Amino acid sequence: MTALGGSSDVGLDRPQRRADKERFKFTTFVWLSPAGILLIALFLVPTAYAIYLGFTNLQLLGPHASSFSFTGLANLDRMVHDSVFWSSVKLTLVFVIGSGIIAQTLLGMALALLGQRAHISIRATVGSIVILAWVLPEIAVAFIWYAFGQSGGMLSEIIGKPSDDLLSTVPLLIVCVANAWRGTAFSMLILSAGLRNVPEEVDEAAQLEGAGYWRRLFRITLPIMRPTIMTNMILITIGTISDFTLIYAMTQGGPGNETAILPVYMYIEAFQFNALGYGTAIALSLIVIGGLLSIFYIRQLKPELGKAS
Amino acid sequence: MTTIDVAEQVMPGKADVLLHASIPTGWKRVRMHKLMVNATLGVLGIVFLLPLIWLVDSAFNTHATASLGAPALSLANFRAALAAGAGGAIKNSLYLAVVSTLIATAVSTLAAYTLSRRRVPFKSTLLLGVLFLTGLPVTLLLIPTYEIFVHLGWANSPFYTSLVLAATSVPFAVWLLKNFIDQVPKEFEEAAAIEGTTEMRILWKIVIPLSLPGILVAAILTFINSWGAFLIPLVLDANPGNTPGAVGIYQFMSANGTVQFGPLAAYGILFSLPVVVLYLVCSRWLNGGFAFAGGVKG
Numbered sequence: 001m002t003a004l005g006g007s008s009d010v011g012l013d014r015p016q017r018r019a020d021k022e023r024f025k026f027t028t029f030v031w032l033s034p035a036g037i038l039l040i041a042l043f044l045v046p047t048a049y050a051i052y053l054g055f056t057n058l059q060l061l062g063p064h065a066s067s068f069s070f071t072g073l074a075n076l077d078r079m080v081h082d083s084v085f086w087s088s089v090k091l092t093l094v095f096v097i098g099s100g101i102i103a104q105t106l107l108g109m110a111l112a113l114l115g116q117r118a119h120i121s122i123r124a125t126v127g128s129i130v131i132l133a134w135v136l137p138e139i140a141v142a143f144i145w146y147a148f149g150q151s152g153g154m155l156s157e158i159i160g161k162p163s164d165d166l167l168s169t170v171p172l173l174i175v176c177v178a179n180a181w182r183g184t185a186f187s188m189l190i191l192s193a194g195l196r197n198v199p200e201e202v203d204e205a206a207q208l209e210g211a212g213y214w215r216r217l218f219r220i221t222l223p224i225m226r227p228t229i230m231t232n233m234i235l236i237t238i239g240t241i242s243d244f245t246l247i248y249a250m251t252q253g254g255p256g257n258e259t260a261i262l263p264v265y266m267y268i269e270a271f272q273f274n275a276l277g278y279g280t281a282i283a284l285s286l287i288v289i290g291g292l293l294s295i296f297y298i299r300q301l302k303p304e305l306g307k308a309s
Numbered sequence: 310m311t312t313i314d315v316a317e318q319v320m321p322g323k324a325d326v327l328l329h330a331s332i333p334t335g336w337k338r339v340r341m342h343k344l345m346v347n348a349t350l351g352v353l354g355i356v357f358l359l360p361l362i363w364l365v366d367s368a369f370n371t372h373a374t375a376s377l378g379a380p381a382l383s384l385a386n387f388r389a390a391l392a393a394g395a396g397g398a399i400k401n402s403l404y405l406a407v408v409s410t411l412i413a414t415a416v417s418t419l420a421a422y423t424l425s426r427r428r429v430p431f432k433s434t435l436l437l438g439v440l441f442l443t444g445l446p447v448t449l450l451l452i453p454t455y456e457i458f459v460h461l462g463w464a465n466s467p468f469y470t471s472l473v474l475a476a477t478s479v480p481f482a483v484w485l486l487k488n489f490i491d492q493v494p495k496e497f498e499e500a501a502a503i504e505g506t507t508e509m510r511i512l513w514k515i516v517i518p519l520s521l522p523g524i525l526v527a528a529i530l531t532f533i534n535s536w537g538a539f540l541i542p543l544v545l546d547a548n549p550g551n552t553p554g555a556v557g558i559y560q561f562m563s564a565n566g567t568v569q570f571g572p573l574a575a576y577g578i579l580f581s582l583p584v585v586v587l588y589l590v591c592s593r594w595l596n597g598g599f600a601f602a603g604g605v606k607g
Contacts, residue, residue, distance in 0.1 A: 154360075181357065
């Protein structure tokens with residue numbers, strides 16, 4: 001973007017503009033400071049403090065509530081031997097990949113592709129319904145699916161076993177369905193916009209050559225959209241990996257930690273079992289997992305980035 | 310000119326007859342295909358609609374259960390929700406959302422304009438840092454912020470809770486607005502600067518009006534995010550009088566032994582309505598924002 005803007009600057013008055021640009025004004029600092037102070041005080045300081053607290057025995061109440069101390073790798077050691085932690089890692093990955101990346105991308109893509117060829121009135125109506133599910137506050141979504149997953153709820157009636165309490169038999173599946181229902185609109189919007197950017201000429205040329213719809217979809221449309229799909233996946237991961245409200249309101253992580261993804265497990269350890277230090281360590285592990293997933297996506301994206309430059 | 314137009318010209322009013330007489334065999338398949346596409350999309354739409362229908366149905370039904378019941382039109386559930394404190398909780402949510410949106414939008418606009426137009430040392434590092442912050446899970450901030458707030462006596466204050474909500478929205482807002490202001494032509498500002506207009510006036514009279522769609526997108530996204538905030542107020546504000554709607558619904562869900570589906574559904578609708586209306590009113594700008602995000606290549 002800057003490169004584009006800069007090229008138009010290279011004109012007759014270049015020296016004059018340059019002189020104007022080079023000067024650093026004191027007010028620049030003043031204008032940046034409100035956002036800067038807010039981010040430093042409430043984002044950077046807590047982040048740095050988290051890295052410290054993750055290695056302490058801080059408690060919510062009790063002897064180590066005010067006089068906590070640095071305990072080295074004790075939290076890490078506890079984490080490595082904590083079977084609930086590892087199952088929580090697994091649950092987080094299933095939740096992010098299953099309900100986030102796979103379900104939301106597939107549903108969003110299906111809606112975007114169908115919408116492209118459907119009648120405008122149907123596309124607009126269905127689009128609005130899907131978006132409405134996304135605009136609803138998360139707590140309302142949690143309540144709806146909490147009701148649907150109960151015995152006598154809509155889901156158990158649909159599968160023909162009205163007395164089944166799905167929230168205790170398949171809790172992870174229900175929270176995944178709820179999250180997919182809520183999040184699909186985001187993928188639909190991003191992928192529809194990406195789909196509009198696919199040049200029609202390429203598709204038409206392939207059509208003239210006699211390529212069928214599915215062949216064109218897999219050989220032309222999807223490869224062209226790969227960067228958009230990858231961007232979408234990164235955004236979904238960021239959004240899903242720290243999700244708390246939906247699962248906590250539906251199941252509180254239960255039954256028996258079966259839906260305790262990392263943010264929920266962190267909350268339980270910190271604010272129910274008193275271990276703020278260990279809770280922070282769990283939150284830090286979330287960053288590590290998020291980082292590993294991001295590295296994976298960036299690797300996947302690299303071919304395109306290389307081609308572009 | 311489409312086939313129908315041609316047919317209309319040849320035989321006004323009888324285009325349909327003419328078309329049917331001359332349909333090539335491939336056409337039926339195209340029509341069948343269209344039908345399939347519309348039907349599939351329609352079915353998906355109904356699946357997505359079902360939970361919403363249940364919510365509305367249960368809110369107006371005094372004998373609401375976890376499944377669909379015969380529709381009834383009673384406002385008793387809404388009265389029960391208000392009796393359970395829905396009104397006050399929604400007012401608290403409004404405070405959090407308005408204050409955090411005003412703060413986040415103001416500081417982000419100022420920062421985004423400066424980053425877009427001025428020479429800032431280490432600008433690319435700063436921007437990369439902001440982008441990194443957008444990806445940081447808010448969960449990480451929770452415990453340290455709680456500790457800091459308890460020590461400074463900032464806990465249980467709606468204002469400081471709003472500040473945290475604002476801070477969590479600022480990185481994304483700065484990123485969005487900086488890209489948006491980059492697209493606004495500089496000519497007006499340069500002309501105004503030559504005439505000696507102060508920069509604050511340029512920002513207020515030229516840059517903000519021209520980038521209003523982008524500012525609105527940032528403001529609406531912040532508002533929707535703060536309105537639904539659950540974890541941050543749950544931890545930072547234990548004062549029952551400050552409970553926002555999301556926490557209120559959660560407490561109502563887990564309060565009694567049996568879940569009162571009807572009043573809860575009514576509570577859910579009362580709490581959802583403001584953001585749904587806001588979205589409907591502003592969807593035009595928001596979709597523009599998505600077109601922008603979708604256009605980002607890599």
